[in-house]
Amino acid sequence: MLVTAAVFVPPAVLLFTLFVVVPMGEAARYSFYNWNGYGVPKAFIGVKNYLQLFANATFRQAALNNLLIIVASIGIQLPLALGMALLLARREIGSVAFRMIFFLPYILADVAAGLIFRFIFDGDYGPVSSLAQQLGFGPLYMLAAPGTAFTALIIVIVWKYFGFHMMLYIAGLQGIDRSLYEAATMDGAKARQRFWHVTLPQLAPMLKLSVFFSIIGALQLFDMVIPLTGGGPFDQTHTMVSFLYSFGMGRMRIGFGSAVGVVLFAVSVLFAFGYQRLLMRHE
């Protein structure tokens, strides 16, 4: 036991320290400097990066966007995924094929999805705009205004990720003991009652897990935003991570970017631990 630990723990600890703990510590240190990435950080400015960050309207919008994406994930994506799961969990003709179809977008890289939808939403040559014109509206430039661009982003997220959550639910549904339904039916429970009182409670662990993935996914969202909207127009469709990249790395403000990273890290850790303590204690 001790020997095993002595052999296997050090490499893991070393790697973890080298590639996770050290960079995090470095980032935390840089966040107190005004540093452009050249040479060594010299200009110590205390918490000024953080003050600038919290005063930054674009960052507040980015944080709000993260929140809205979470709301949309839970409010639109999860019900859709659940509905589809209920339809497709049963073994019927075509259900496996449909599961595949709905799951496929999840396999696609975020960058590819962003690029594809950049074309789909293009006002001059994209199919969405053509459809709008067929229906008698003018050409539709979804990515040219903040509101519609953000809507477009939500559409792509839901399209890409609902299949994954659907699969989680299908797995959950298939794990529910049939006898519970039989008992409920015998007690005279209607379909709706069976859903509320058997399916949902039995599915609760999966639901909690799926919400957890949705929120973490929303907080990490980056590589779809950059090709789709680039955070624009007017930097209104950034997420915190794309903000970090554009305003930290892109502007060579490594100190400022590190401050964004630290805030993002704090939010993620708080959420992850809080969520686990509150909701996933028994799992």
Add this chain to the structure above:
Amino acid sequence: MLKPLLLGVSLCLALTGSGFATTLTAVHVETDPGERALWDRIGKDYTAQHPDITVQFQYIENEAFKAKLPTMLQSKDPPSLIFSWGGGVMLAQQQADFIRPITAAVQPFAASLVPTAAKAFQSGGDTLGVPVLMSKVAFFYNKALFAKAGVKAADIKSWDDFLAAVKTIKAAGITPIVVGAGEKWPMHFYWSYLVLREGGADILKRAKAGEDGGFTGPVFVDAGKKLQELAKLDPFQPGYQGTLHLQAAGLFGDGKGAMQLMGNWLVNTQKNNAADSKGLSDDNIGTFSFPTVAGGKGLATDALGGVNGFLVSKNAPKEAEDFLRFFSQEKYQKEAAAKGYYIPAIVGTGADVSNPVTKSVAEDLAHATALQIFFDQDLGPSVGRVVNDISVAIPAGQMTPEDGAKALQQAFDEQ
């Protein structure tokens, strides 16, 4: 037959076996395959004369280049020659002591460099780099559409003439201007030129020194107001806030707009990005300089553009400077001009530019009274990107010209 073989073998031995072999690595962002082949050939020619030195040109994608460079320069084996845009990033590299001044080494061939371009690589009496290529931002217009609308480019001299032309073109049912505002920087050309025309060629230098109210001074506020005047005419293509710059180039190539304010590379990009991959023929494209503004200090011949060249890293082999001299020879750079790769920053190569549109730009550049490098390069990335931000936000009515100027000053103070 045997002789070259032996030479080749000994060359290989010299390169690999002996400890005297030196490699000069040059990192750059140029994509044109023909251009890169020419540069590689120059490197080989140099090796032929200096068998103990190999030159390696290494291409890195533009964004990746900018992100990686700080790390590369701090590594144990930094590149010897670094592609540069001059301006704020170069000064940051100088301050961090990553590049070395090459004043004395450049002196012997300094006269062959276009003076306005060479200036972009000078700082406080030191020469930090050798310019290779340059570009100018100007209006490029579709001659057929201008004729259809009854507008003559030669008549556009002042900002008011320009606004009148925009109105006339719009009245003829043609989109007057295409711009890739989705990427912001294409829009910053407008704001930059307005600042330059209002405040004169040394305006940025004065603003940096805090003269006349710095970046919040009347020149900068006025530029924003003029940009709003233009935006009020609704001159841009529909959805312009989301258009990317290459898309915009394609729209211009497709004849979907009458003009575009862009660097002279548009001559090529409008072809490659047009729906038919052909775009406008060269004889259908005209060019005119950004108009002057009433009461402004700037001249019509003050140009906004870019200068690219190479810097020498701190501990690069001593041959680096000599290679830059070799590289800048007229015979090579004339070839680059003739093949249409770029406008070389070498005196007397302008005449060799084969493309008629590019040639007229090259001539303008040769006679430019001043060459102001792109504001977002000059001011460095942190302040420069704020210029881009406000250049998009002001015409869209998201920001007042005064607030835009303040945001810029704030970014400048915070950097």
